[in-house]
Amino acid sequence: MHRLSIGELRQGLLKKEFTAVELTRVFLDRIEKNKHLNAFITVCADMALDAAKQSDCRIAEGRAEELEGIPLAIKDMFLTKGIRTTAGSKMLNNFIPPYESTVSGKLLEAGAVCLGKTNMDEFAMGSTNLTSYYGGVINPWSSEKKLVSGGSSGGSAAAVAMSLCAAATGSDTGGSVRQPAAFCGIVGLKPTYGRCSRYGMVAFASSLDQAGVMARSVRDAAIVLRVISGYDNRDSTSAKEVVPDFEASVGQSVRGLRVGVPREYRVDGMSEEIVRFWEKGAAFLRDAGAEIVEVSLPYTKYALPTYYVIAPSEASSNLARYDGVRYGFRANGISLNEMYENTRSDGFGEEVKRRILIGTYVLSAGYYGAYYIRALKVRKLIRQDFASAFQKVDILLVPTTPSSAFAIGEEPKDPVTMYLNDVFTVPASIAGLPGISVPIGLDEQQRPLGLQLITTHFNEELLIRVGSVLEEAACFPCLKDVV
Amino acid sequence: MRYIETTSGQWEVVIGLEVHAQIISKSKLFSNASTRFGVNPNENVTFLDAALPGTLPAINSFCIDQAIKTGLGLNGTVNLISYFDRKNYFYADLPHGYQITQFYHPLISGGYIETETEDGVKRININHIHIEQDAGKSIHDQSPAKSFIDLNRAGVALIEIVTEPDMRSAEDAANFLRALRSILRYLRTCDGNMDEGSMRADVNVSVHRPETEYGTRAEVKNINSIRFIVAAINFEVNRQVELLESGRKVIQETRLFDSATGKTKSMRYKEDAHDYRYFQEPDLPPLILDPVRIEALRETIPELPSEKTRRLQRDYGLPRDDAVLIACEEEVADFFEKALASVEFNKALAKILSNWITVELFALLNKYSKTIAVSRISPKDMGELVSLIKTDVISGKIAKDVLALMWTEQKSPSAIVKEMGWTQITSVETIRNSLKEVLEDHADKVTEYKSGKEKLFGFFIGQAMKKTMGKANPQVLNDVLRELLSE
Numbered sequence: 001m002h003r004l005s006i007g008e009l010r011q012g013l014l015k016k017e018f019t020a021v022e023l024t025r026v027f028l029d030r031i032e033k034n035k036h037l038n039a040f041i042t043v044c045a046d047m048a049l050d051a052a053k054q055s056d057c058r059i060a061e062g063r064a065e066e067l068e069g070i071p072l073a074i075k076d077m078f079l080t081k082g083i084r085t086t087a088g089s090k091m092l093n094n095f096i097p098p099y100e101s102t103v104s105g106k107l108l109e110a111g112a113v114c115l116g117k118t119n120m121d122e123f124a125m126g127s128t129n130l131t132s133y134y135g136g137v138i139n140p141w142s143s144e145k146k147l148v149s150g151g152s153s154g155g156s157a158a159a160v161a162m163s164l165c166a167a168a169t170g171s172d173t174g175g176s177v178r179q180p181a182a183f184c185g186i187v188g189l190k191p192t193y194g195r196c197s198r199y200g201m202v203a204f205a206s207s208l209d210q211a212g213v214m215a216r217s218v219r220d221a222a223i224v225l226r227v228i229s230g231y232d233n234r235d236s237t238s239a240k241e242v243v244p245d246f247e248a249s250v251g252q253s254v255r256g257l258r259v260g261v262p263r264e265y266r267v268d269g270m271s272e273e274i275v276r277f278w279e280k281g282a283a284f285l286r287d288a289g290a291e292i293v294e295v296s297l298p299y300t301k302y303a304l305p306t307y308y309v310i311a312p313s314e315a316s317s318n319l320a321r322y323d324g325v326r327y328g329f330r331a332n333g334i335s336l337n338e339m340y341e342n343t344r345s346d347g348f349g350e351e352v353k354r355r356i357l358i359g360t361y362v363l364s365a366g367y368y369g370a371y372y373i374r375a376l377k378v379r380k381l382i383r384q385d386f387a388s389a390f391q392k393v394d395i396l397l398v399p400t401t402p403s404s405a406f407a408i409g410e411e412p413k414d415p416v417t418m419y420l421n422d423v424f425t426v427p428a429s430i431a432g433l434p435g436i437s438v439p440i441g442l443d444e445q446q447r448p449l450g451l452q453l454i455t456t457h458f459n460e461e462l463l464i465r466v467g468s469v470l471e472e473a474a475c476f477p478c479l480k481d482v483v
Numbered sequence: 484m485r486y487i488e489t490t491s492g493q494w495e496v497v498i499g500l501e502v503h504a505q506i507i508s509k510s511k512l513f514s515n516a517s518t519r520f521g522v523n524p525n526e527n528v529t530f531l532d533a534a535l536p537g538t539l540p541a542i543n544s545f546c547i548d549q550a551i552k553t554g555l556g557l558n559g560t561v562n563l564i565s566y567f568d569r570k571n572y573f574y575a576d577l578p579h580g581y582q583i584t585q586f587y588h589p590l591i592s593g594g595y596i597e598t599e600t601e602d603g604v605k606r607i608n609i610n611h612i613h614i615e616q617d618a619g620k621s622i623h624d625q626s627p628a629k630s631f632i633d634l635n636r637a638g639v640a641l642i643e644i645v646t647e648p649d650m651r652s653a654e655d656a657a658n659f660l661r662a663l664r665s666i667l668r669y670l671r672t673c674d675g676n677m678d679e680g681s682m683r684a685d686v687n688v689s690v691h692r693p694e695t696e697y698g699t700r701a702e703v704k705n706i707n708s709i710r711f712i713v714a715a716i717n718f719e720v721n722r723q724v725e726l727l728e729s730g731r732k733v734i735q736e737t738r739l740f741d742s743a744t745g746k747t748k749s750m751r752y753k754e755d756a757h758d759y760r761y762f763q764e765p766d767l768p769p770l771i772l773d774p775v776r777i778e779a780l781r782e783t784i785p786e787l788p789s790e791k792t793r794r795l796q797r798d799y800g801l802p803r804d805d806a807v808l809i810a811c812e813e814e815v816a817d818f819f820e821k822a823l824a825s826v827e828f829n830k831a832l833a834k835i836l837s838n839w840i841t842v843e844l845f846a847l848l849n850k851y852s853k854t855i856a857v858s859r860i861s862p863k864d865m866g867e868l869v870s871l872i873k874t875d876v877i878s879g880k881i882a883k884d885v886l887a888l889m890w891t892e893q894k895s896p897s898a899i900v901k902e903m904g905w906t907q908i909t910s911v912e913t914i915r916n917s918l919k920e921v922l923e924d925h926a927d928k929v930t931e932y933k934s935g936k937e938k939l940f941g942f943f944i945g946q947a948m949k950k951t952m953g954k955a956n957p958q959v960l961n962d963v964l965r966e967l968l969s970e
Contacts (some may be wrong), residue, residue, distance in 0.1 A: 079537045089810055092536070099530055102615070202538040206765035235539050236767050314765055317571050320580020321534040325632065336575055363571070363760035372762060 002028050002163040003478070006070055006220045007392035009166055013059055013069045020055035020069030024048050024113050027071045031115065031164045037138045039149075039159040041076045042084050043116035051113045058111065061213075066227055068111030073165035075156050076117040077124055078104045078211070079200040083114070087202040088122040088132040088152075091322045091329045101200025102235070103169060103211045103228045110227045115165050119155030122349045123319065124204045126174050127421040127481025128411050129154025131351040139184055140479055141447055150180030156214045157184040161479055167215040167224050173204050174307050175400075175425025177212035178437035182400035182450025185439040185479060187467070189213045189221045192457045193432030194239035197232030198373035203318040205311040206237070208429050218438065218468040222246035225460065241458045249465040255289030255467065260393030264300040265424060270402045273443045278399050281440055281451040284396065284473035285466065293393050299385045302378045303427040308419060309362050309375035309429070322347060332475055354415065383431045386454075395455040395466055398439040399424050404447035428454045436463040439476040446474075485651060486693055489721065490921045491728050494690045496720050497697050498650035499699060500665060504673040505617070505681035506549045512640035513540030513583065520679055524633040532638045539766050546640040547770065549672040550590055550614045550782050551643055556670045556787060557663075559594030563772050565613075567764035572757055576619035576632050579614055584643075586761045589613035590770065591737035596666065597789050598658040599807050607659045608647040617641050636680075642673070648687065648697070653716035657709050660684065661811075662692050665788045669813050688719040689902050690727065698723065699733040705745050706740050715740040716958065720749055791816055800830040805837040814856045815840065821862035826870045836869045843883060847890050859890050868896040875956055881905050909956045914947070915963050917955065921946045932968065940964065 001023065004012065021210050028045050035438030048071065055069035077087045079097035086092045100108070108114065121131040129137040129151040137154040139147035140162040149158045153170030157180035160168050167451030170177035172190035181188025196211040203209060211228060217222040229243040261282055262400055266275065275367045331342035348356070362371035389396065402423060412418045428435040434457070437450040451470065455462045486493040511518060514531040525893045531538040559618060569581040594609035608724040619637035623630050644663065645652060650656045664675035675682050684707075689700035701723070703715045716741075723733045737746040753845050782903060786794070789812045795806040795816070809819045822836055844865065871877045877885060877900055888899045900906055907912060919941055922929050943964055948955055 079535075085536070087536070095536070097535070097537075099535075198537075199539050203766075204534045234541055236541050237539075237765075313762060317569050317581050317760070317762070319535070320571060320573065321578060323573060323575075323580060325575050326533055326578060337573075340573055360760065363762055364762075365758045368760070368762070372916070 002030055003419035005214070005217055005244045006067070006166050006223050009070055009075060010068070013055075014064060016059075020052040020059065020113060021049060023069060024052040024071050024115070025265045027115055027165055030162070031159075034140075034162055034164055037140060037158050037162060037164075037404050038135050039119055039137055039155040039162070039164060040073070040116045041086055041088070041119050041132075041155065044083050044114060047083065048115050051108075055111055055113060065109070065111035066347050067107060067224070069113060070111070070166050071113045072107060072224075073115050073118045073156055073159045073168040074107075074127070075169050075171055076120055077154050077171045077202050077204070078169060079115065080104050081113065083117060085117065085123070085202070086133070088120040088134060088162050089348065089352070090133040092202075093133070093329060095328050097200075099200065100198035103201065106198070106228050106230075107169070107224075108294045111226075116317055118153070121152035121154065121176075122352050123202065123315070124152035124171055124173055124209075125315070125326045125351050125355055126151040127175070127179055127242060127418060129180070130408070130411065133349060138408070139405050141185060141405065143446065145410075147405040147447065148183065148408055148411060150183030150401075150405060152176040152180070153188075153212070153214060154180045155435045157181055157186060157188070158218055160184070160186045160214045163216070167213060167220050169224075169228070170214045171201060171204075172210050172212045172425075172429065173208045174313060174429045175422045177214060178400050178435055178450070178452055181214055181226060181352055181437045182439070182452075183405035183448065185442075185448030185450075185476060187215050187218050187221045187439070187471070188437045188450075189215075189225060189460070189478050190428070190435050191225060191229065191460050191464065192239070192434040193236055195241070195434070195458065195460070196228050197230070197235040197238045199232055199234040203314075205314040206318060207314060208307075209310055210429075217470050218436070218464055219250045220246060222250055222464045232476050238479075239458065244461055246461060246464050249461040250468040251472070252465045253289065254285060254469050257290040257395065258293050258393040259285050259290045259466070260293050260389055262295050262300065262396060262398060263391065264297050265398045267402060267423060268397070271443070273404075274402065274449060276437045277440045277449050278397070278451065281397055281470055281474070284470055288469050289475065290466075295389045295392055295396070297385045297389055297427070299378065299382045300427055303382055303430055304419060304423050306375045307422070307426040307430055308358070309371050310379065312355040312359035313363050313372055314359070316356045316363065316397065319348075319352070319356055322428075325347045351415070379430050382427060386427070386431045386433060390456050395453055395462055398452050398454065399451075400450035400452040401425075404443045404445065404449050433457060434460045434463055436467045438467045438470050438474070440470070440474045441476065488723075489728065490726060493693050494720075495522055495693050496716075497648045497689045497700070498652075498656050498716060499687040499690065499700075500644075500646045500650070500656060500659065501650035501685040501687075502644040502646075502660070503683045503685075504553075504644065504667055506546050506642055507638040507672055507674060508543065508544055508546050508549060508558075508640055511638040512543055512546050512614065514638055515543075516638065518639050519905055522635065524631070525635060527635040528637070532578065532634055534580075539725055540583060540764075540768070542767065543640065546614065547590075548780055549640070550612070550642050551772070551777060552670050553644075553667065553672045554591030554594065554612050555777075555781050556666050556672075556784055557591075557594040557596060557612065557644070559591040559609060559612055561591055561772065561777050562588065562590070563774065565590045565770045566668075567767045567770070568761050569764050571760040573852055574618070574621075575630060576621045576634070576637065578619065578634060578637055582616055582618060583764055583767070584615035585613035587763070595600035596659060596662050598655070598662045600655070600658055605655065605658070607649045607655070607935075610645045610647050612642055612644050615641050615643060637920055653713040653720075656686065657713050660709050660712065662788070665683075665811050669785055669787050677707045677709070680707055684712055686712055686715060686719075688723070689724045689733070690720055698727070699735050701733060701736055701738050701747075703738045703740050704750065705945055711742050714742075715744050716744060716745055722747070728818070785813070795819075799833040801833060801837055805834065805841070808841045809837055812855070814854065818855050818858070818862050818865070822869070825863040825866040829873075832869060832873050835931060836866065837872060839869055839872075839882075839886075840865065841884055849887065851890070859893060860886070862894050864889055871896055871900065875907055875909055876900065877905055877907050878953070878955075878957060880953055882908065905954060907956050908951050908954045909959055911959060911963060914951070914955050914959050915967070917950045918943070918947050918960070918964055921950060929968070940968075943968075
């Protein structure tokens with residue numbers, strides 16, 4: 001039952017082949033049996049069963065909503081009313097939100113059952129899930145060596161891959177949905193900046209953060225995306241764009257589409273296998289009737305440094321509120337300043353502190369112009385870069401990551417090398433463009449690899465259309481149940 | 484008084500102001516929390532005001548309208564695109580760890596206020612006006628070991644009005660602030676209530692020798708009364724002149740004014756040197772304004788004090804000083820014009836009315852702690868009273884008693900005069916008879932007077948007034964007494 005798609009689950013529920021309570025029990029059971037993956041920070045079994053009961057009532061009364069009774073997992077970045085929300089940090093270890101985020105609220109309104117809150121890198125800062133205060137997540141594709149799940153939405157990726165939930169939310173600032181999706185062999189969709197409300201999502205970098213969907217198929221991702229999208233007057237940066245029926249784009253022909261392959265995405269140190277799968281993906285689309293065009297995105301190489309100026313700058317300011325005064329963790333001190341120092345030294349992990357320091361530095365008087373202002377200028381050039389590429393092509397096809405998942409303990413120890421993991425996902429984030437990672441195959445070590453599609457603002461329909469064609473051609477193997 | 488003189492020669496004082504004025508609005512700048520004053524601590528606090536994770540600011544467009552009106556009323560240019568920035572610093576009453584303000588691209592550029600000085604009209608230029616959030620309040624005096632935080636004020640909309648360094652004396656600064664407060668109240672964009680902290684100012688002061696470059700300035704922060712601002716400026720000027728005259732230097736620093744001692748003292752410690760790390764607020768899009776909206780707001784701007792002053796002079800022949808006093812508050816001017824409209828107009832009457840409002844009525848309002856808007860005396864009754872004076876029905880002296888009764892009894896002046904039998908005696912015959920009696924009763928004094936003791940004239944007048952119970956017309960009384968004594 002846990003392997004069924006959202007569409008099949010919906011059918012099964014409506015035809016009363018099984019109840020929402022039964023379905024929820026199946027997933028809760030799987031979560032319990034797969035505890036070692038550490039995919040969840042908080043499991044809310046009782047609340048989930050209550051919600052499932054209510055779903056069963058609504059189904060019985062013929063009042064089923066779009067996701068009625070579908071068990072989902074929510075990244076612990078989204079505030080859930082009455083359910084602890086930690087953002088993977090000690091700082092919020094005791095934080096129980098008094099309100100619901102727009103995205104999770106929309107899912108609940110659509111009848112979805114929230115199974116729990118998934119593990120993540122602390123404040124979404126990381127590409128391994130190893131920066132979580134609650135420990136790393138184990139990639140379900142691990143064999144003799146334990147692999148990282150990727151991050152920051154590592155818990156959601158592992159939970160979806162292992163069928164611990166039907167689908168999950170993620171959040172993507174520089175690749176946090178797409179990269180763990182690629183590492184765990186699932187679909188990860190980051191919509192256009194502004195497509196989903198950020199209200200109630202713990203902020204990392206406001207101009208980049210965007211909620212996303214992690215699912216086992218492009219169709220499932222499309223179904224969930226429609227529910228969580230839309231303008232919200234509580235988020236002034238959310239867009240007043242019409243939300244189309246994304247699911248309708250699944251399986252539509254790609255004939256005549258021009259697919260761009262940017263030459264700058266062949267970076268040093270990238271494995272031959274990745275290149276091979278990239279070419280294979282292009283071949284799939286060519287076979288389906290698309291035209292493959294080589295394009296150039298000359299500013300791509302500046303995307304990563306630009307990102308690592310802008311994101312930490314905003315983070316240094318966004319995370320200033322965690323001061324021990326009003327909520328969350330507090331370490332005492334004899335003066336206000338000492339209390340701040342103790343609270344923030346003990347409450348934040350190394351990676352978060354590193355980024356706060358970087359952000360504070362680049363915003364400080366004397367460096368602001370050289371770093372922050374320059375980064376904003378380059379950001380504009382990167383946007384223009386994409387805009388001119390999209391004059392020639394409809395969509396871009398690139399690898400999601402420069403490598404497959406690495407073993408826990410074998411991750412790069414030097415943070416700058418670690419940041420290279422985001423090299424293919426960051427450019428779309430900087431330009432606010434939508435992107436989707438679709439699993440394309442397994443490398444020689446039997447680790448999943450993903451390909452990423454990027455297109456113009458608010459054109460997620462095209463991502464879904466091309467993504468579903470790629471998905472079908474790739475015949476990505478189903479993760480065999482290791483339990 | 485352009486320069487100040489000391490034994491070492493002349494000094495010129497240069498003053499610039501940054502005025503923080505709380506925008507009149509029911510809710511805060513980025514949240515829908517109430518702005519009501521005087522409620523329990525932390526009652527007006529939403530999740531955003533407490534900086535809960537995931538909360539985002541959403542602009543209260545009424546506050547923007549208010550700021551635009553202020554800009555227009557102060558002759559500034561409204562920028563069609565402006566931006567919000569974050570000013571980052573840690574303090575317990577600043578929940579986000581930053582204040583949302585407009586640092587790089589403010590809403591309003593330029594502007595000026597014309598102030599009334601002894602030497603006539605002086606124009607003080609405004610550099611810019613921007614919108615920002617207020618912080619909360621730290622309370623340190625409730626416990627020896629703990630501080631308490633009240634976030635009711637956190638997030639309330641402020642406008643900051645930054646002047647050019649155009650003021651040359653404490654009096655200039657006081658004039659500017661009075662004029663500014665008057666305009667803001669006319670616009671109904673700020674109540675100007677300095678006691679409740681709805682208007683506060685940071686004052687930049689420097690001194691230098693005439694014809695040389697400006698001196699190093701000191702900034703005195705957060706003063707909440709015009710009187711204290713004047714005191715702070717005067718203290719700073721003396722301090723700085725003394726420093727310079729003894730060969731020392733003024734250091735650029737922030738100082739605090741202690742109203743108990745009337746002194747300023749240095750506030751900043753070395754390790755506290757702030758770097759606010761301003762950058763554009765990523766949670767808010769640029770503030771883009773439609774010119775139609777601005778024009779619609781321009782339509783709502785009432786006649787402002789300086790314009791009204793000119794019109795009161797032109798239309799009613801009021802002397803300039805009277806017109807300034809009457810126009811200072813819109814409610815006073817309204818009262819004046821309504822009173823005048825209820826009687827037959829003439830110029831002399833307008834002048835008497837203006838005196839009676841600004842002296843006698845203000846004294847009553849003061850006594851009963853009321854504003855003119857809730858005065859127990861109506862403009863119509865005030866007009867009637869002044870008419871009674873002007874047409875010699877009552878004397879000015881009696882009129883004061885009538886006014887007091889108008890307040891307490893709430894009756895019309897003519898009714899009071901009639902009831903009390905206070906109609907003025909203007910009949911020459913009646914007055915002559917009274918005077919004759921006085922002179923007969925004090926024949927000895929008449930002799931003294933005639934032998935040169937002329938100040939007894941007042942004594943006879945006093946006695947006659949006593950006899951007529953103060954109702955004799957003073958002019959007639961004077962004339963007849965002179966006539967009788969010269970016989």
